[in-house]
Amino acid sequence: MTDRQTIRCPRCRQEALWQDNPFRPFCSQKCQLIDLGRWAQEEYKVPGQKLMDPDNLLEFPNERD
Numbered sequence: 927m928t929d930r931q932t933i934r935c936p937r938c939r940q941e942a943l944w945q946d947n948p949f950r951p952f953c954s955q956k957c958q959l960i961d962l963g964r965w966a967q968e969e970y971k972v973p974g975q976k977l978m979d980p981d982n983l984l985e986f987p988n989e990r991d
């Protein structure tokens with residue numbers, strides 16, 4: 927473990943750590959959900975696969991490794 931790789935959030939352009947970042951490549955859960963939500967809603971429609979329901983964002987379950 928020598929370097930701490932950083933990424934730039936594709937959503938808000940802030941820098942975020944890659945390591946120990948469960949929301950990568952985003953900086954936060956918020957950005958991740960927003961982006962995935964838009965991706966699922968506006969650009970892609972995957973039949974029968976409901977990964978992110980925008981209505982459930984506030985009740986998003988805790989994700990832990």
Ligand SMILES: [Zn+2]
Binds near residue numbers: 938952953954957
């Ligand atoms: Zn962000």
